[in-house]
Amino acid sequence: MKSLFCILMACIMLAGTASLANAQNPLGGVLDLIKVSRERDGVIQLPIRFHIVRGAEMTKKGVALEMWLTPEDVRERILPEINRIWQPAGIQWVIESVVEDDIAQVRGRRRLVEDISVATRETSDRTTKIRKLIDVPSHHPAIHNVYFFPYVGETTQGFATFGGSRSVGENPDGGNHCVMGVWTDKPSRAKKPPQRFKMSEGLPFKRGSIGRTCAHELGHNLLLQHPDKETQTVFDRVMGGRRPGYALTPEEIKLARTVAVGRAKTIVKWARKRR
Ligand SMILES: [Zn+2]
Numbered sequence: 001m002k003s004l005f006c007i008l009m010a011c012i013m014l015a016g017t018a019s020l021a022n023a024q025n026p027l028g029g030v031l032d033l034i035k036v037s038r039e040r041d042g043v044i045q046l047p048i049r050f051h052i053v054r055g056a057e058m059t060k061k062g063v064a065l066e067m068w069l070t071p072e073d074v075r076e077r078i079l080p081e082i083n084r085i086w087q088p089a090g091i092q093w094v095i096e097s098v099v100e101d102d103i104a105q106v107r108g109r110r111r112l113v114e115d116i117s118v119a120t121r122e123t124s125d126r127t128t129k130i131r132k133l134i135d136v137p138s139h140h141p142a143i144h145n146v147y148f149f150p151y152v153g154e155t156t157q158g159f160a161t162f163g164g165s166r167s168v169g170e171n172p173d174g175g176n177h178c179v180m181g182v183w184t185d186k187p188s189r190a191k192k193p194p195q196r197f198k199m200s201e202g203l204p205f206k207r208g209s210i211g212r213t214c215a216h217e218l219g220h221n222l223l224l225q226h227p228d229k230e231t232q233t234v235f236d237r238v239m240g241g242r243r244p245g246y247a248l249t250p251e252e253i254k255l256a257r258t259v260a261v262g263r264a265k266t267i268v269k270w271a272r273k274r275r
Helices: 002-021 030-036 071-089 109-117 126-133 210-221 250-273
Strands: 043-054 058-060 063-065 091-102 144-149 158-160 177-181
Touching (some): 030 091, 030 250, 058 109, 071 091, 071 210, 071 250, 091 250, 109 126, 126 177, 144 210, 158 210
Parallel strands (some): 043 091, 043 144
Antiparallel strands (some): 058 063
């Protein structure tokens, strides 16, 4: 019985080692971060901590916007969509963990949540207010943090940080967090109440999904910007513009990979100090 237990444990440990190559399994600690954050056979792997934010439920046009997303949804539906989109760039996102957070216990938090429920794209302090609510202790200082919030404002599906600056020279590892709404009213241009945002859509692009928005916002983290709608000649792009879709241009891939390498180095440096 004891030996069976040992064999079982050995199998579990072996499975644990193998999971480093599996983008959907959580990582153990700083040593795993060192192992994962690197380039292998041309593929740059970057760890992400996903945060499912609770306590920011709000009502909009009679619909209760609850947090319906589960950790399984993130692992089984959203991450595969993100990685499908980023695969042509040779960038693979690996789940460090999926944590369920309560909103930050800041003063006036209910008021902040209500303000977001009526915010539009023109509401200038919308993202500042959301950032106050997601300023949680589980924010990882080095790796990417993706926050799922019920709703992030009228016709908006997400937003991201660029980091300190938009030039690679000054900002070699980009930004490290972005926020996504799990309810959207973008398809109706806010004429109808928000609906649950699809987790993934696959091909062809119609309305997009949480997975595509994540891929887009992670693109901003890697310093990619929106194409200029007036002058763009390449369409079907994950970074938006006219006739959006899933494609990354060769220039975008080059820039994103440069920034991703910088980010991976920063993570390894951070983790080595904490071994
Ligand atoms: Zn954008």
